[in-house]
Amino acid sequence: MNRELEKITPLEQDFAKWYTDVVKNGNLIAYGPTKGSIIFKPNSYGIWELIQKNLNNIFISKGIKNVYLPLLIPKSLFELEKEHIVGFNPELATVLMVGERSLQEPLVIRPTSEVLFADLFKKSINSHNDLPLIYNQWANVVRWEKTTNPFLRSREFLWQEGHTCHSDAMEARKFTREMISTYAKFLKNYLAIPTIIGKKTPKEKFAGACSTYTIEAMMKDGKALQAGTSHYLAQNFSKPYKITFKNKNNEQEFVYQTSWGVSTRLLGAIIMTHGDNRGIIIPPYVAPIQIDILELFAKKSEKVSNISKQIYQEINKKFRVNLDNSDRNPGFKASNSEIQGVPLRIEIGPRDAENNEVTFVRRDTLQKFQVKIIDVKKTIRKTLKDIHENLYKTALTRLQNNVAYVYSYDDFQKEIKKAKFVYAPFCCLDRAEEVIKEETGATARCIPIKLFKKPQQTHKCIYSDCQKETNRYVVFAKAY
Amino acid sequence: MNRELEKITPLEQDFAKWYTDVVKNGNLIAYGPTKGSIIFKPNSYGIWELIQKNLNNIFISKGIKNVYLPLLIPKSLFELEKEHIVGFNPELATVLMVGERSLQEPLVIRPTSEVLFADLFKKSINSHNDLPLIYNQWANVVRWEKTTNPFLRSREFLWQEGHTCHSDAMEARKFTREMISTYAKFLKNYLAIPTIIGKKTPKEKFAGACSTYTIEAMMKDGKALQAGTSHYLAQNFSKPYKITFKNKNNEQEFVYQTSWGVSTRLLGAIIMTHGDNRGIIIPPYVAPIQIDILELFAKKSEKVSNISKQIYQEINKKFRVNLDNSDRNPGFKASNSEIQGVPLRIEIGPRDAENNEVTFVRRDTLQKFQVKIIDVKKTIRKTLKDIHENLYKTALTRLQNNVAYVYSYDDFQKEIKKAKFVYAPFCCLDRAEEVIKEETGATARCIPIKLFKKPQQTHKCIYSDCQKETNRYVVFAKAY
Numbered sequence: 033m034n035r036e037l038e039k040i041t042p043l044e045q046d047f048a049k050w051y052t053d054v055v056k057n058g059n060l061i062a063y064g065p066t067k068g069s070i071i072f073k074p075n076s077y078g079i080w081e082l083i084q085k086n087l088n089n090i091f092i093s094k095g096i097k098n099v100y101l102p103l104l105i106p107k108s109l110f111e112l113e114k115e116h117i118v119g120f121n122p123e124l125a126t127v128l129m130v131g132e133r134s135l136q137e138p139l140v141i142r143p144t145s146e147v148l149f150a151d152l153f154k155k156s157i158n159s160h161n162d163l164p165l166i167y168n169q170w171a172n173v174v175r176w177e178k179t180t181n182p183f184l185r186s187r188e189f190l191w192q193e194g195h196t197c198h199s200d201a202m203e204a205r206k207f208t209r210e211m212i213s214t215y216a217k218f219l220k221n222y223l224a225i226p227t228i229i230g231k232k233t234p235k236e237k238f239a240g241a242c243s244t245y246t247i248e249a250m251m252k253d254g255k256a257l258q259a260g261t262s263h264y265l266a267q268n269f270s271k272p273y274k275i276t277f278k279n280k281n282n283e284q285e286f287v288y289q290t291s292w293g294v295s296t297r298l299l300g301a302i303i304m305t306h307g308d309n310r311g312i313i314i315p316p317y318v319a320p321i322q323i324d325i326l327e328l329f330a331k332k333s334e335k336v337s338n339i340s341k342q343i344y345q346e347i348n349k350k351f352r353v354n355l356d357n358s359d360r361n362p363g364f365k366a367s368n369s370e371i372q373g374v375p376l377r378i379e380i381g382p383r384d385a386e387n388n389e390v391t392f393v394r395r396d397t398l399q400k401f402q403v404k405i406i407d408v409k410k411t412i413r414k415t416l417k418d419i420h421e422n423l424y425k426t427a428l429t430r431l432q433n434n435v436a437y438v439y440s441y442d443d444f445q446k447e448i449k450k451a452k453f454v455y456a457p458f459c460c461l462d463r464a465e466e467v468i469k470e471e472t473g474a475t476a477r478c479i480p481i482k483l484f485k486k487p488q489q490t491h492k493c494i495y496s497d498c499q500k501e502t503n504r505y506v507v508f509a510k511a512y
Numbered sequence: 513m514n515r516e517l518e519k520i521t522p523l524e525q526d527f528a529k530w531y532t533d534v535v536k537n538g539n540l541i542a543y544g545p546t547k548g549s550i551i552f553k554p555n556s557y558g559i560w561e562l563i564q565k566n567l568n569n570i571f572i573s574k575g576i577k578n579v580y581l582p583l584l585i586p587k588s589l590f591e592l593e594k595e596h597i598v599g600f601n602p603e604l605a606t607v608l609m610v611g612e613r614s615l616q617e618p619l620v621i622r623p624t625s626e627v628l629f630a631d632l633f634k635k636s637i638n639s640h641n642d643l644p645l646i647y648n649q650w651a652n653v654v655r656w657e658k659t660t661n662p663f664l665r666s667r668e669f670l671w672q673e674g675h676t677c678h679s680d681a682m683e684a685r686k687f688t689r690e691m692i693s694t695y696a697k698f699l700k701n702y703l704a705i706p707t708i709i710g711k712k713t714p715k716e717k718f719a720g721a722c723s724t725y726t727i728e729a730m731m732k733d734g735k736a737l738q739a740g741t742s743h744y745l746a747q748n749f750s751k752p753y754k755i756t757f758k759n760k761n762n763e764q765e766f767v768y769q770t771s772w773g774v775s776t777r778l779l780g781a782i783i784m785t786h787g788d789n790r791g792i793i794i795p796p797y798v799a800p801i802q803i804d805i806l807e808l809f810a811k812k813s814e815k816v817s818n819i820s821k822q823i824y825q826e827i828n829k830k831f832r833v834n835l836d837n838s839d840r841n842p843g844f845k846a847s848n849s850e851i852q853g854v855p856l857r858i859e860i861g862p863r864d865a866e867n868n869e870v871t872f873v874r875r876d877t878l879q880k881f882q883v884k885i886i887d888v889k890k891t892i893r894k895t896l897k898d899i900h901e902n903l904y905k906t907a908l909t910r911l912q913n914n915v916a917y918v919y920s921y922d923d924f925q926k927e928i929k930k931a932k933f934v935y936a937p938f939c940c941l942d943r944a945e946e947v948i949k950e951e952t953g954a955t956a957r958c959i960p961i962k963l964f965k966k967p968q969q970t971h972k973c974i975y976s977d978c979q980k981e982t983n984r985y986v987v988f989a990k991a992y
Contacts, residue, residue, distance in 0.1 A: 064582040065589050065631050066619065074577035074647075081578065097554035098561065102544040103583075103621075103652055103668050104605070109545050122611040125584070127621070130656040131602040139546065141583075141607070141621075151545050167554075172583055172652065176610040188583050 040371075042309050047253040054303055055182045058312040059372050068180030068187055075372055076183075076299055078320025080190060083298060084170060086222050086317070087192065090214060091168055096194065099167045101148045104139040109147050112272040116146065119239020123175040125187075141174040146240060146265070146291060149195040150273035157287065159278040160199045164207070168194040183300035184257070184512050191295035197287040199277060201266065204288035208264040211292040212245040215260035223298065224315040224423035225249050225305050226431050227259055228453070228507060230478025235462050241291075242266035248477045248507065250431045251304035254451025256477045256509040259301050262292035300512070305427050306396070312373035313395050315423055316416040320352060323412065324369040327357045328381035335385040343378065343390070343408055351412060370395060375419050376412065396422050435484055441494045444508070448474045453509045455483065457491040459502040464495040474508040520851075522789050527733040534783055535662045538792045539852050548660030548667055555852055556663075556779055558800025560670060563778060564650060566702050566797070567672065570694060571648055576674065579647045581628045584619040590627050592752040599719020600624070603655040605667075621654040626720060626745070626771055629675040630753035637767065639758040640679045644687070648674040663780035664737070664992050671775035677767040679757060681746065684768035688744040691772040692725040695740035703778065704795040704903035705729050705785050706911050707739055708933070708987060710958025715942050721771075722746035728957045728987065730911045731784035734931025736957045736989040739781050742772035780992070785907050786876075792853035793875050795903055796896040800832060803892065804849040807837045808861035815865040823858065823870070823888055831892060850875060855899050856892065876902050915964055921974045924988070928954045933989045935963065937971040939982040944975040954988040 040057060043050040055061055060076040063069070072080065088098070104127060111117045120143050127139040142148065149167065157165060170192045177185050194211065198204040212229055219225040227247035237244035241263035249259045269275070270286040279285045306313040316322050325344055330337040337357060344355045354374070356365050362381070369377045379391040389402045392411065396419050403411045436447040437455045447454045454474070458464075465476050483505060490501045520537060523530040535541055540556040543549070552560065568578070584607060591597045600623050607619040622628065629647065637645060650672050657665050674691065678684040692709055699705040707727035717724035721743035729739045749755070750766040759765045786793040796802050805824055810817040817837060824835045834854070836845050842861070849857045859871040869882045872891065876899050883891045916927040917935045927934045934954070938944075945956050963985060970981045 062632055062635055065586055065628070066582065066584060069582040069584070071582070071628075071632055072580040074579060077578050077580050080580075098557050099554055100552040100557050100560075100670065102546065102549040102551070103654065104546060104549070106545055124611060125607045125619075126609040127605045128608045129606040129618075131604060138609075139605075148545070148551075152542055152551055155542055174583065190580065 040309060040311060043252060043307070050309075051304060052182075054307050054311050057371050060299075060312065061182055066187075068177075070182050070186055072296075075320060079299055079302065079314060079318050080296055082318040082320065083222070083294075084192070087218055087294070090218065091194075094166075094214075096166050096168050099169055100171070101145050101152065101169060103142055103172075105142055105148055107138040107140050109151065110140055112147065113240050113269055115268070116240035120144070120175070123177065125174045125176055142171070143173055143175045144291075144293075145169065145171070145193055146195065146269055147273065149291075150269045150275055153195075153197050153275045153287065154273055157197060157275060157277050160280055163197055163199040163277060163287065164203065165197045166194070167196070168192055181300075181512075183296055183303070189296045191293050193291060193293040196290045197270075197275065198289070199279060199285075199287065201288045204266075204290050205264050208243075208245060208262045208290045208292070211290070212247060212260065212262040215262070215292075215294055216247050219247065219249070219259060219298075220424060222315065222317045223302055223305075224420050224427065225259065225301055226424065226428040228431075228478065228480055229482070230480040230507060232261075232478055233461050233465060233476045233506065235465050236476060238263045240265065240268055242268060246478050248453075248509075249301050249305060250427075250434060250453060250509075251301070251512065252307070252430070253304070254434055254453075254509070256453065256511040257297070257301050257304065258477075258511065259298060260292070260294040263290060265289040265291060306423050307373075310367075311371040313423065314373040314375060316375045316420050319373070319375050321354045321372070321374050322352045322376060322416060323347065323354070324374045324377040325353060325355045326362070326365045326369065326377055326379045327355075328362045328365070328379055330357060331359065333382040333385055336380050336382055339385055339390070339405065340380050343380075343405070347409060347412060350409070351416075366393070376415055378408070394419055396426075432484070437485070437487070438494065439491045441496050444494050445472055448472045448508065448510070451510070453477070453507050455480070455505045455507055456494045457487075457502050457504065458495060458506040459493045459500055459504055460495040460498045464498065468495070468508065473510050475511055477507045477509050477511060479504065479506055520789060520791060523732060523787070530789070531784060532662075534787050534791050537851050540779075540792065541662055546667075548657075550662050550666055552776075555800060559779055559782065559794060559798050560776055562798040562800065563702070563774075564672070567698055567774070570698065571674075574646075574694075576646050576648050579632075579649055580651070581625050581632065581649060583622055583652075585622055585628055587618045587620050589631065590620055592627065593720050593749055595748070596626065596720035600655070603657065605654045605656055622651070623653055623655045624771075624773075625649065625651070625673055626675065626749055627753065629771075630749045630755055633675075633677050633755045633767065634753055637677060637755060637757050640760055643677055643679040643757060643767065644683065645677045646674070647676070648672055661780075661992075663776055663783070669776045671773050673771060673773040676770045677750075677755065678769070679759060679765075679767065681768045684746075684770050685744050688723075688725060688742045688770045688772070691770070692727060692740065692742040695742070695772075695774055696727050699727065699729070699739060699778075700904060702795065702797045703782055703785075704900050704907065705739065705781055706904065706908040708911075708958065708960055709962070710960040710987060712741075712958055713941050713945060713956045713986065715945050716956060718743045720745065720748055722748060726958050728933075728989075729781050729785060730907075730914060730933060730989075731781070731992065732787070732910070733784070734914055734933075734989070736933065736991040737777070737781050737784065738957075738991065739778060740772070740774040743770060745769040745771060786903050787853075790847075791851040793903065794853040794855060796855040796900050799853070799855050801834045801852070801854050802832045802856060802896060803827065803834070804854045804857040805833060805835045806842070806845045806849065806857055806859045807835070808842045808845070808859055810837060811839065813862040813865055816860050816862055819865055819870070819885065820860050823860075823885070827889060827892060830889070846873070856895055858888070874899055876906075912964065917965070917967070918974065919971045921976050924974050925952055928952045928988065928990070931990070933957070933987050935960075935985045935987055936974045937967075937982050937984065938975060938986040939973045939980055939984055940975040940978045944978065948975070948988065952988075953990050955991055957987045957989050957991060959984065959986055
């Protein structure tokens with residue numbers, strides 16, 4: 033496509049504008065016809081497909097089975113769990129008409145599928161032999177958000193939602209934690225994103241859950257992004273939806289449940305964790321195109337296009353490769369590859385060809401180096417691995433360097449202004465969180481399961497009205 | 513799960529009831545909470561995932577790129593193409609409210625995405641260098657059908673829809689035909705289903721298309737099932753939606769378009785092409801479980817469970833395998849495998865174990881034979897191939913044996929009662945088709961691109977009011 037390469041606003045200058053520019057120019061999306069709706073173009077949908085494929089393989093290895101449930105939920109079914117309906121009601125898109133006829137019962141477009149799974153589980157489960165029952169679904173969901181932002185907050189998004197039933201609470205709680213660890217590992221190994229694992233405060237948990245675990249990632253502007261969640265639902269749904277099983281003593285009991293999900297938000301996390309002033313940088317293991325082969329000045333040298341084709345054919349089966357043999361100028365080709373975030377490009381010009389070598393250019397470090405043609409294949413594998421590891425290490429260092437521990441509300445207010453993840457002794461919840469949010473813009477991200485540095489003593493709760501001694505730390509940050 | 517294996521109504525006795533029984537007992541679906549809505553359980557969703565994966569690989573080899581467009585379409589955008597909106601309007605589910613607020617503009621849930629792709633193409637295409645542009649989307653769609661039937665006609669279904677733009681009509685027409693051939697080949701090679709390729713009559717074509725190609729499969733009751741379609745849209749959408757490009761003479765021109773799709777209807781086609789009185793038979797290349805290993809009387813012989821485990825581990829990486837080492841009785845295990853349509857089962861009992869062999873049982877022929885343990889792996893590959901080929905050959909023979917050529921309306925009426933695909937000389941369309949449908953229940957399935965036997969001479973059109981000589985044949989049949 034004859035796309036013009038537009039200028040990207042520097043991220044230091046205006047992070048929000050930088051993000052929008054990267055999304056627009058990276059060939060990632062087009063805007064849809066309704067406000068805030070987006071079209072996933074091949075360069076972003078391809079990332080999601082690779083996330084799906086790799087995460088799905090992990091699910092399969094855990095014996096998780098995929099199913100598909102209806103898009104539309106009768107509103108009356110949705111209303112059985114009170115906290116759930118109160119939490120979601122303002123965001124529910126509701127179908128009232130079909131053709132020219134009104135429906136007898138309003139149908140809501142799923143914002144999540146707990147209540148449908150509840151209905152399925154009720155019909156599927158008889159005895160403890162049927163448990164645990166572990167299902168997952170890849171689907172689109174709709175939540176009518178007031179403000180929208182591509183990938184981060186859109187009215188329709190794509191996700192996977194896992195739903196499980198267990199015969200005892202301990203097992204369900206353990207599974208909830210297992211899934212949040214699975215997500216953290218996946219983000220590390222495939223997206224090169226480090227995260228902090230923790231529990232949500234009651235105020236921030238999922239509407240209907242008993243407790244919610246989260247992984248929180250730090251974006252380049254220091255803000256937090258909730259990248260995945262895993263909920264322990266206890267019997268909150270099994271009681272109103274009557275999901276029972278016969279236990280080993282032949283008594284009817286309500287099942288214990290979990291649910292867990294990650295979504296296309298992860299694409300926003302990738303951009304804001306790794307991106308730079310040239311655009312998105314896609315981590316190699318989820319890059320739709322891992323390698324751009326650029327023919328340079330091929331008209332001047334037949335050898336250039338021969339070598340390009342030879343290399344393309346040699347590596348095409350093992351890697352996701354694109355060959356740019358157009359006659360556009362070298363500068364355009366390089367910029368075009370960079371702005372689309374292709375992790376590695378191989379440039380082949382007349383001089384390279386004469387020396388039987390090619391030039392590797394890493395998207396992450398912009399480092400260039402020559403590689404003998406005979407070594408190309410093995411060097412690719414190593415370089416992609418290096419890029420992944422460097423992206424992860426860089427993000428981890430940034431996270432570690434931007435964590436602050438505070439022991440007073442004064443320090444808290446100072447640190448939170450510097451765009452940091454602030455660890456604070458904090459025992460108050462709900463109203464205290466409201467006040468802190470109003471005064472500083474920060475929210476309680478989680479009660480971390482591990483602390484970077486173990487505090488030596490108890491400290492006073494930083495909330496001014498409290499000041500009780502506590503050894504519970506809460507991570508606060510401004511967040512997406 | 514402690515499922516009871518229920519009786520399936522014989523297909524000779526009541527085909528519709530047989531179908532419902534097979535669907536229900538094959539662990540394929542559960543019914544959802546709204547009328548006619550279904551839940552795809554792992555045994556049916558797994559088939560769809562394999563259809564997706566294999567068809568997607570074919571798409572990738574053709575350079576087709578996947579994208580994802582919004583679920584909701586502003587009604588005003590939908591209304592620009594007149595024939596399209598008239599065709600779909602009665603089936604459109606419309607969102608009028610969000611939370612407690614009314615929307616300013618009604619949003620329809622996509623029944624298909626021509627108009628959204630039109631909007632995207634309009635923004636993406638500038639010159640002939642951008643063409644052809646070939647996109648595909650895997651998505652859910654909603655069409656509010658009056659009567660529903662699992663997989664065959666449901667209010668929500670899953671599909672892929674391809675959408676393309678071309679700079680000239682010839683190229684677009686050629687691509688339309690290429691995609692229908694691709695589908696026919698896919699059904700043959702993966703689903704073991706033979707089809708007849710043809711063009712729809714104007715009455716039966718897609719609302720908004722210039723012409724529609726179809727593949728028609730014959731179900732076991734002789735009825736036709738439209739299994740895939742490919743539409744040449746000409747400039748029907750590009751004109752109202754203003755999708756233009758600069759041609760080589762630097763003039764603005766409207767693009768020429770195609771669209772094409774297959775859906776979860778294919779699951780219904782699989783059931784009604786291959787199923788028998790024991791239930792569904794899943795063709796091996798799309799079977800979520802290709803092989804059931806059944807341990808029989810393992811308690812009596814340790815060797816049995818050792819061999820089962822050894823074989824499972826040996827073949828688990830290459831095939832999709834399930835090991836049933838429960839202590840249920842052999843009869844239940846075999847029936848359970850059969851009713852779920854697993855193409856091959858390997859039974860291992862104490863006597864087999866003593867002889868260092870196992871028993872293979874084919875789901876299609878129910879044929880049993882012993883295989884030496886050392887030969888298991890290579891025999892599996894061959895047997896799965898044989899099952900696929902046998903399923904295809906059986907279906908093709910049935911199709912060929914149930915085609916009739918008629919040259920008078922009297923014969924037409926006789927043959928169509930015998931549940932046949934009837935080829936008839938026919939030059940009349942529209943009103944004549946209405947009359948025939950009223951009198952016989954049959955519809956014009958297609959104008960086939962090839963005839964089984966080439967007619968030697970022209971014949972009179974079978975429509976009583978016409979009787980002109982014609983050499984155009986139309987295939988009529990009752991249809992799903």
